Amino acid sequence: VAAIFEEEADALACIGKEKEADRFSELCNMISGRFPSLKGWLASRPLTALEYDRQWPRLLSVLTWLEHYPQPGIYVRQLEVPDVDTKFIEQHKKLLAELLDIILPHNAIDETARGISGFEQRYGFLSKPSQIRFRLLDRDLYIQGLSDLQVPADDFSMLNLPVDKVFITENDINGLAFPSLEKSLVIFGLGYGLDRLARADWLADKKLYYWGDIDTHGFAMLDQMRHFFPHTVSFLMDRQTLMAHQSSWVEEKTQMNRELTRLNPVEHSLYDDLKNDRLAGGVRLEQERISFRHVKKCLENFK
Template identity: 30%
Template sequence: MITVAQARDTARARLQAKLGEWGSAGDRASTGALLSIALKPPTEREMLNDEAAAENWAKDWAALPLGNGATVDWEVRAWRSIGRQRVPVRLRLATLDDVAEFAGGEPARAWSRLRTRAAILRERFGDTDPINTVIRRHTETLIQFDESRFATVVEAVAWLVRHPVTGLRPRQLPIRGVDTKWFTAHRSIVSSLYAATTASTDLGIVNTDKLVRVRVLDEALAIGGIIDFAAPVSQLNVLSFSPAAVLVYENLETILAMPLWPDAIAVHGSGYAVDVVGRLPWVQQSPILYWGDLDSNGFAILHRLRSSHPDVTSVLMDESTLLDHRDLWVQEPTPNRGTFDTLTGSEQRALKRLRDEGDVRLEQERIPWQTALKSLQTAWEMIAERSQWKINSD
């Protein structure tokens, strides 16, 4: 027997799972039997075993107040020992509001907020497929906004639709309540609504350039004596460095801890943005020593760097290093399941091993510093020998 409480749980779960889909469909989803729940009435034997429980169950369903689009189907069962009994067999909820009213709780409150806000968006920006797609993709955001924040989003989008802002920075937008921090936090939904309304994916607002951290480890290479700086890629492109090799690390602290190193420059890889570093003209002209976390994402980043640079050697990203530091392993929270055809045989074996061990990771910073420096020195000498061989062969 499905109790009223159990049926409510089912309705809440369905409403929670379907919020985005139903919210983006609006009234178009409110046709037919939107949710039907079989109530599993008792058999004759179950009635005889606990007649009081069965009667109370039927009374609960009979006493349940239902909206206009909600019904309970009843059937008459003829039992030899008990006689004819009328029992509830199915709950039918025909509209979204019926599902929400019956479900109650936070999912019902979330639906109410989403329904109201979706209606406002359709009224202001049109009941179109692009707008409904935005509602579906940003369901959680629309639900979590308080009234003031949602109202500001709507007014900001409406203003941007009416006024060209090409070349302006967020700080220059003359929209009440909108500043740089607000715009950064809300840019995703604002951009989506703007694109859905105008069919243009470009707001025209100037993006803040991401900065790349650089440490010049050989003062002889420094320009104007500056050895530690961060600059946009557009400015790094015009530099005329010519190091023997570039050290690209994913851990900023590792870069900052590096000692002076003849003819070397260290660059922060910034995770999956590492290919931007690999395409810098002066980096392209030098071999790269890459050191990242020994996990699946570290190898994915290494693969991405090799896709943009012709000469990348990894350091401390092999099976031996992994096994030598077993006590320092942690679990990788979101493993990358991709395949990376630029990895060497040694790197492929390390990747397979860490996956076989249960998606473990050895974070770069956990490797003892002196061990790391020794491996870096060995890899550096190998690059130097290779470069000298190339010079002599030429």
């Protein structure tokens, strides 16, 4: 059964949406009156516009401020907009991003930053500096007695510590427990954030060793590390270590399946076996499951 109405008002009355329609009309006048470029967005997102009914005065205040001060170079906390605090911005990043992408000129948007996590970079706010944590493994290199340090990535890039060897490991506990070693340090806890090291040019003159899980994602991170530092050598990511710890294997539930072009032939052979389940289904040896005795024995070759 179909009902045909000659007047819009009759159709709205039939479905009981007169108030919503009136309010949407008011919102359209208010929003498009300030930002005509949002007319198309309003036409395509009427329910979203109504969902944020009470927030529009503050949303428009934020849009107006950023229209006047694009790429402000301040922290969101420093934003001086009446009745708008950091929590409001955090709670409305997704919607604000949709609107800012429409009202701001292209040169006021960093297109390389995407998603909620990239909000600050995309619209020119300062964000919490990425940190790099490392331990000096040689007591003679301690800085005023300090061995475990964490600094912003920009500060780390300006260092040139008197070490010969630098180890990078995913796991925090591995980094904390890493044995002492002359003229060496260990960086830990970066995960896929290896790009934080990219500007640390001084690492190019050091012997670099990457220690990740023996699974497809571990080799993907080794591949990523070599994008920045091609001379990186893998550490404890070999077939012998994997087979010696067969009782400690767990399942890698989601495997990496892309081609990794920066692995050497031996590494690539193991990666290929892992991604094609030739050893078993979804083999994964997490680095913290490798016996500490095995770690220390392998480090004997570095002394």
